[in-house]
Amino acid sequence: MTTQSLKRIILGRPLKSSEAEAEKMPVWKALPILSSDALSSVAYGTEMILLELATVGTFAFSFSTPIAIAIILLILILIISYRQVIDAYPQGGGAYMVAKENLGMNWGRLTGVSLLIDYTLTVAVSISAGVLAIVSAYPTLARYTVLLCVIMIWFMVWMNLRGTSESGNIFAIPTYLFILSMLILIVRGLFDWVTGNAPTAQHLSIPASLPKTLTWFVLLKAFSSGCSAVTGIEAISDAVPHFKSPAPGNAKRTLVTLGIILAIIFGGITLLAMIYGIKPDETGKKSVLSMLTEGIVGHGVFFYFVQLVTMAILTLAANTSFNGFPILASIMAQDQNLPRMFSNRGDRLALHFGIVTLGVLATILLVVFKGRTEAIIPLYAIGVFSSFTICQSALVLKWIKEKSTAWKRKSFINGLGAIVSFLVLAIFSITKFLEGAWIVIVITPALLFLLSRISKHYDNVAKQLRVDLDEPLPVTETLIIVPVAGIHKVVVSTVAYAKSLTSNVVAFYVAYSNEDAKRIEERWEQWNPGVRLVVVVSRYRTLVKPLVEFIGRVENRYKKKKITVLLPQFIIHKWWHHLLHNQSALRIRAILLNRKDVVVSTVPFHLNE
16 A cells, blocks of 8 residues: 555545635534634633632632623623624734734734644643543543543544544534533523422522632632633634635624623533532542533433533534644744744645644643643633733724724724733733743743744845846856765766766765775776766775865865765665665765755666665
8 A cells, every 4th residue: 555545545535726615614614613612611611710719618609600700791892802803804814913913023923822822722621621521421531531632632633634624524513412412401400490409509699798718819810710711712713714705704603603602501501500519529530510410410321421522522622723723823834933834735725734733732731731621721821811912902003093984983892802801811820820820921932032033034034045037147167076986887877967067077086095096096097987086095984074175175276166066876765775875975965065155966876676
């Protein structure tokens, strides 16, 4: 089986560039692909709130619903704000494009770095939470947590390498099953509560005054932890060009649909957790959602079904990043802020380099943090709220400058979004700093510096390669040097090729003794190819150094001539044959490629076996 055949089996048949339109997404497919991150956060968003409130006692759980309401209002503000992003920048790029065009490239880079970090953390958090859902149902799997995380990540990599259309068809089913199961769970739980069939309501009354142990710092910390439910909203604005026409309209419909579903499910789960008196499991083996499901429907078939679809949606939440990260990296690469290979599409029209890079980074994170969701959460959301703040601020500046239709209303909406996002960012940075948020705060400027160096490199290369098309092509004389190791067919073909290019050809031989030098000179004279042979005796049996010194002398003597080194090299066809021959041509090439004014080329001679 050939490599191409194996590749086709694994990734599918190659797609033509003309088939790109068929890979674009309608609303029903975009929702599971681009919204699964935000939708899946209900599986751990409520739990993160309760974990913080539990530090001061179960009486504090009554504040979980007001905190959830505040987060839902934040989601509403961001949904409205990002609808305006889609209208203003239908070409995609989201917050990065907004910041770059209105605040300058440095702010664009900061926004891009923040989002790339957040996408990576989204994969790690989603996958680890998905594995926790399975471990909650089958505790014996706890020892294999990291292994299961890694398997799921690379399953996602594989599916996305097969293309957007195919992954969307597969990922749509579990996403809609999760939405349906959550709505059934919420309706059943609320029905039992209203009819009095639920357990005795607990933690429903909010104290008139805050107990001393329940400080505003604790409430803000719980709020910042719950804000993990907000991440993923920006992915839709990044991927507008990947929607079917009309792309902006379909993107906005997807965004609004996401906001409605997210508000209902997140609010409902948080309210029911308070009603049923659910407490976070101290051992970390059971999720709040699994305990709530058991409390509402028992430990039957529906319980296991919910755990299965929860695991599926959390795994698919990573798929939002597997779409957002490569798209954003591609746009940034086109702006020369990332290596150019990030903008290249593979056989299946997928941005394969970005997909694989994200898989590698997420794997490293999960291995380092041992697949523990609560250990990764403190690093989470700083990046996305940084981008939220910068993006909304940039749009305010855009509306004020342009003064287009309804610019005051637009400025107010985005200004409110900027203020709220900044407050959340500040709260998150302060309350989570010692728990790991400092890592992101330190890494962000380091990556920003790296991107600026990459951009500077590309600028320098462009300046040096730029040509004036009106200038005539320069005419240069060439002197060809052919390093030889004796007289055989490889050397004969190389010398013949060199003579076909120019009459200025010199052969160069390194001898290890005077006898060796005399022998090659006699044989060369007998052969008489019409090319001068220069022989140098190397007392220390080195090959490369005498050649480099000879090239230096030639350069000094023939300053107006271009030096070309033609390397004779025979090509073998079995890997183990490489072990039987010295690789002198490769060593010479590696050294000479660093010389500024020397052209190095290989003349291959293919052996039969």
